[in-house]
Amino acid sequence: TSQVSCRRLLQTSTGGDWQLQTAVAFDIDGVLVKGKQALDAGRRALSILSGNNAHGKRIPFVLLTNGGGVSEAAKAQDISQRLGTPISASQIVLAHSPMQSLARQYGSQHVLVVGGIKNRCAEIARTYGFTNVSTPNDLVAWRPSMWPFMRPPPLDHLSQAPGRDFSEHPFAAVMVFHDSFDFGRDLQVVTDVLRSENATVGRPFVGRQTAPLFMSNEDLVFSNEYPRPRFGQGAYHVCLRAMWQALNAGTGMPELEYSLFGKPHAVQYRYAEGLLDQIAANVGGPAVDVAEMRRGRRIYAIGDNPAADIKGANAAGWTSVLVRTGVFNGPPGSNDASNPAAVVVDHVEDAVNWIVDTEA
Numbered sequence: 329t330s331q332v333s334c335r336r337l338l339q340t341s342t343g344g345d346w347q348l349q350t351a352v353a354f355d356i357d358g359v360l361v362k363g364k365q366a367l368d369a370g371r372r373a374l375s376i377l378s379g380n381n382a383h384g385k386r387i388p389f390v391l392l393t394n395g396g397g398v399s400e401a402a403k404a405q406d407i408s409q410r411l412g413t414p415i416s417a418s419q420i421v422l423a424h425s426p427m428q429s430l431a432r433q434y435g436s437q438h439v440l441v442v443g444g445i446k447n448r449c450a451e452i453a454r455t456y457g458f459t460n461v462s463t464p465n466d467l468v469a470w471r472p473s474m475w476p477f478m479r480p481p482p483l484d485h486l487s488q489a490p491g492r493d494f495s496e497h498p499f500a501a502v503m504v505f506h507d508s509f510d511f512g513r514d515l516q517v518v519t520d521v522l523r524s525e526n527a528t529v530g531r532p533f534v535g536r537q538t539a540p541l542f543m544s545n546e547d548l549v550f551s552n553e554y555p556r557p558r559f560g561q562g563a564y565h566v567c568l569r570a571m572w573q574a575l576n577a578g579t580g581m582p583e584l585e586y587s588l589f590g591k592p593h594a595v596q597y598r599y600a601e602g603l604l605d606q607i608a609a610n611v612g613g614p615a616v617d618v619a620e621m622r623r624g625r626r627i628y629a630i631g632d633n634p635a636a637d638i639k640g641a642n643a644a645g646w647t648s649v650l651v652r653t654g655v656f657n658g659p660p661g662s663n664d665a666s667n668p669a670a671v672v673v674d675h676v677e678d679a680v681n682w683i684v685d686t687e688a
């Protein structure tokens with residue numbers, strides 16, 4: 329049986345031979361890039377998976393990042409250009425990509441989308457199928473006294489034409505898509521919505537949470553070109569929980585409730601596996617039995633953050649590879665104690681070479 333499935337899984341397409349029983353998910357920050365700086369090891373790693381290896385086989389891959397605040401297409405274009413390997417939007421899983429599924433429930437309802445610059449996350453939410461989106465900037469533009477410590481936002485930072493009376497528009501949900509670029513404002517605005525009667529700003533604060541909260545990335549820190557890890561979206565979650573507790577101290581109000589997307593949560597891994605299935609079906613053609621290929625496929629995750637990348641990959645039944653170029657900074661030869669990876673290597677090129685050799 330294994331010979332049959334191997335024959336089926338080694339497909340030839342116009343782009344060369346594909347090794348479909350193997351797949352790789354790359355983390356981006358701290359693995360392929362450090363902030364604005366693309367890593368040479370990252371360039372070589374993507375080239376190796378594109379067939380420049382001793383076996384001449386292409387290996388399907390996706391980029392599985394807790395980053396976001398841009399569209400999947402924009403991220404694909406940015407990484408393609410910086411790392412020199414063509415990557416399509418259908419290879420990208422951003423922290424907020426699986427939040428598309430929430431549009432089934434909230435697509436026509438009024439939602440507050442938080443995070444990122446200008447109105448970009450609102451635009452992304454609209455492409456996901458949310459048709460009635462507002463942002464903290466829209467609220468502050470409506471009532472500057474709501475957050476008096478900033479200049480009223482310019483028109484091109486708003487997600488809609490000014491003029492909506494938000495005291496007449498309850499929110500059905502709050503969705504944090506990306507890092508807050510203004511923690512203070514977003515702590516104020518989000519707690520306002522979540523504890524106002526009928527989740528309507530300006531109404532009395534009531535002793536319960538009045539709308540559901542969804543957040544996309546609980547990374548406390550991430551790695552960029554600064555020598556020490558930087559606060560991620562998870563740092564905002566910590567502040568939000570603390571403010572919620574402080575604001576409601578002594579009232580008997582329960583802790584803030586919220587649902588999480590992003591690594592290490594299973595929803596991200598299932599979404600990535602779906603993209604890998606599509607890639608296999610596209611390059612392999614009708615001869616590929618996707619269900620059978622799935623059963624025999626080994627997926628490797630290469631990441632720098634044990635609490636996100638390694639924890640999530642281990643739980644998903646993937647093989648985890650930890651690199652030493654980002655958040656993890658244990659001494660050489662060590663592994664993470666809480667979330668040990670299957671293997672620890674210096675950088676992503678070593679990771680890919682280890683995978684290609686293991687799978688040869």
Ligand code: G3P
Pocket residue numbers: 355356357358392393394395396507545547549550551560561633
């Ligand atoms: O803000 C991005 C960060 O939290 C993680 O990105 O690519 O390391 O998952 P990445």
Ligand code: MG
Pocket residue numbers: 355356357358359550551631632633654
């Ligand atoms: Mg990372």
